[in-house]
Amino acid sequence: MKPGVLSKTSAGRPAPSMPKLSPSGWILLALVPLLAAAPLLLPTYQVTLANNIGIFALATLGLVLLTGVAGMTSFGQAAFIGVSAYATAYLATVTAADLPGPLAWMAGSPLAGLAVGLVLTLAIATLLGAVTLRLSGHYLPLGTIAWGLSLFYLFGNLEFLGGHTGLSGIPALSLFGIAFDKAEALFYLIWAILLLAVVATLNLLDSRVGRAIRALRGGQRMSESMGVDSFRAKMTAFLVAALYAGLAGWLYAYTQRFVSPAPFSLQAGIDFLFMALIGGVGQVWGAVIGAAGVTFAKQWLQDLLPHLLGRSGNFEAIVFGLLIVLLMQHLPGGIAGWIAKLFERRRHRPTGAVDDVDLPDAEPLPRRAMPAKGEVVLEAKGITRRFGGLVANRDISFTVRAGEILAVIGPNGAGKSTLFNQLSCVDHPTSGEIRFLGERIDGRTARAMAGAGLSRSFQHVKLLPSMSVLENVAIGAHLRGSKGVAAAALRLDRAEEARLLAEARRQLVRVGLGQYLHAEAGSLALGQQRLLEIARALCADPCLLLLDEPAAGLRFLEKQALAELLVRLRSEGMAILLVEHDMDFVMGLVDRVYVMEFGERIAEGPPETIQTNPAVLEAYLGGIE
Numbered sequence: 001m002k003p004g005v006l007s008k009t010s011a012g013r014p015a016p017s018m019p020k021l022s023p024s025g026w027i028l029l030a031l032v033p034l035l036a037a038a039p040l041l042l043p044t045y046q047v048t049l050a051n052n053i054g055i056f057a058l059a060t061l062g063l064v065l066l067t068g069v070a071g072m073t074s075f076g077q078a079a080f081i082g083v084s085a086y087a088t089a090y091l092a093t094v095t096a097a098d099l100p101g102p103l104a105w106m107a108g109s110p111l112a113g114l115a116v117g118l119v120l121t122l123a124i125a126t127l128l129g130a131v132t133l134r135l136s137g138h139y140l141p142l143g144t145i146a147w148g149l150s151l152f153y154l155f156g157n158l159e160f161l162g163g164h165t166g167l168s169g170i171p172a173l174s175l176f177g178i179a180f181d182k183a184e185a186l187f188y189l190i191w192a193i194l195l196l197a198v199v200a201t202l203n204l205l206d207s208r209v210g211r212a213i214r215a216l217r218g219g220q221r222m223s224e225s226m227g228v229d230s231f232r233a234k235m236t237a238f239l240v241a242a243l244y245a246g247l248a249g250w251l252y253a254y255t256q257r258f259v260s261p262a263p264f265s266l267q268a269g270i271d272f273l274f275m276a277l278i279g280g281v282g283q284v285w286g287a288v289i290g291a292a293g294v295t296f297a298k299q300w301l302q303d304l305l306p307h308l309l310g311r312s313g314n315f316e317a318i319v320f321g322l323l324i325v326l327l328m329q330h331l332p333g334g335i336a337g338w339i340a341k342l343f344e345r346r347r348h349r350p351t352g353a354v355d356d357v358d359l360p361d362a363e364p365l366p367r368r369a370m371p372a373k374g375e376v377v378l379e380a381k382g383i384t385r386r387f388g389g390l391v392a393n394r395d396i397s398f399t400v401r402a403g404e405i406l407a408v409i410g411p412n413g414a415g416k417s418t419l420f421n422q423l424s425c426v427d428h429p430t431s432g433e434i435r436f437l438g439e440r441i442d443g444r445t446a447r448a449m450a451g452a453g454l455s456r457s458f459q460h461v462k463l464l465p466s467m468s469v470l471e472n473v474a475i476g477a478h479l480r481g482s483k484g485v486a487a488a489a490l491r492l493d494r495a496e497e498a499r500l501l502a503e504a505r506r507q508l509v510r511v512g513l514g515q516y517l518h519a520e521a522g523s524l525a526l527g528q529q530r531l532l533e534i535a536r537a538l539c540a541d542p543c544l545l546l547l548d549e550p551a552a553g554l555r556f557l558e559k560q561a562l563a564e565l566l567v568r569l570r571s572e573g574m575a576i577l578l579v580e581h582d583m584d585f586v587m588g589l590v591d592r593v594y595v596m597e598f599g600e601r602i603a604e605g606p607p608e609t610i611q612t613n614p615a616v617l618e619a620y621l622g623g624i625e
């Protein structure tokens, strides 16, 4: 075993003697020699087809990230390719005299075409993203449709871009003295870029930023509460997708040596979505499979159908549509998803993220300064929350101190959830103040509070069921890392990533889930999922834990384990506030109880006095056993 590498014996499995190759590693190992030999063995016609597949796969890869992983549907991928292809074609065909003086050097330069194409694509994506990504629902798909349509007509109407006839006469690509004038030479360039993009995407998904992007599918309330900037994560996915489209556009211009508006139409944008869907939504290799599948299927239908149905109609589109419907019905995860299902023993990494390798024994992350035991951590001062005429919380005041557990109880509709939402900064009081470590926090965002040391769990468990337990918990440590997209794509984040995962493992061991690190989170029992949420909250290194009905749905032994954990956390100086229905659980555990009814306080004190308080017994109709 390598020094500095922990075996998985803590997870109950034997220590492997050498690092294992990931499934993607095996695919690459098999693919590289095949790709190296392909142009030498295949006829030029098929090499050209493979070049098209490579370019389509690059654009589809962006959609896999954007639509498959991050859950944002875009019809505009073809339009992004068009921007870059036109920029490349224009600069490749324009003469120096036609450009303004300082830009004259760009005429005929493929690298200038690449740079301008990428800059334009990213600038437009930034603008479009800024307008649509903050909006929920159908705004992004609609925005990309509008953008795809308008760009298509723009290309056709701009005189200097050749109008509907397009730009032709693009010279063969020549880079650093190497001529890419034949399909075979272009093949190596296209597939090298594609494989690099695949590896960069796999790396990105297997990182702190990648987890933030993948967490978008689990609902933003959860990820924002863990300190993830959802808008930034969306923008990252959007820009990476646009970057791949930009690269595809540059390659397209030099492969076809001619550009016109038709290949960048809305229809083409839809075709790219089909490629992503057929290949496998969320599967990085699905981009390659989808691009190849759709290209071959279209080719095959074009050859076959005229023989079967005659030459009078365009039947390919109809048969192709039917094939897609059938495929989606029978293989909703696409072809790559189906293959992954066949091969993977545990399907917990749909995006090809962290492989089942040992967790490095990393240096612990720095911890925040914790308040001294007894110090007031949270203070509610006269909180009132009105919904129109309804007063859900009226003049609520209490404190929670470091090393103390406070339970907020009350019958249904008492206003507990409303209070919890305000304390966790998801909602804000109509009047009154909330102070955290002495600072006023009402009005702040849940994300800001995650950074300040307030961490929470959810009444209805919010996790990413197809992600591993370890990765789910590592989302909690998001703010304790700082490496960005480039570092992740280039694998320069490994030391930090090791520390984040080691922290996630430490918290999982702490809550008693140490043997489930690599299990799919969705496969855990509800009680274990609640513990996972607590481990995720602890990963943020909080000084205040807000737990929303943590014992709901738990079996007796699970409740006992949870109570033991909370007692341990309290003894370590954690301030804990829990909203709970389960009286047995609360009374045996907490230091103080705050009882609400109809939005108001009816009692407050230690469990012993609360249990015999007449107002409380009355509120609970029948009393507490």
Ligand SMILES: Nc1ncnc2c1ncn2[C@@H]1O[C@H](COP(=O)(O)OP(=O)(O)OP(=O)(O)O)[C@@H](O)[C@H]1O
Pocket: 387, 390, 391, 392, 410, 411, 412, 413, 414, 415, 416, 417, 418, 419
């Ligand atoms: N967004 C809202 N708009 C209008 N009324 C609301 C809203 N949220 C809560 N309420 C009302 O506020 C009151 C308190 O609701 P709340 O969900 O806080 O109670 P609770 O004690 O958490 O109940 P339960 O134990 O059933 O979850 C209820 O009458 C509820 O209908």
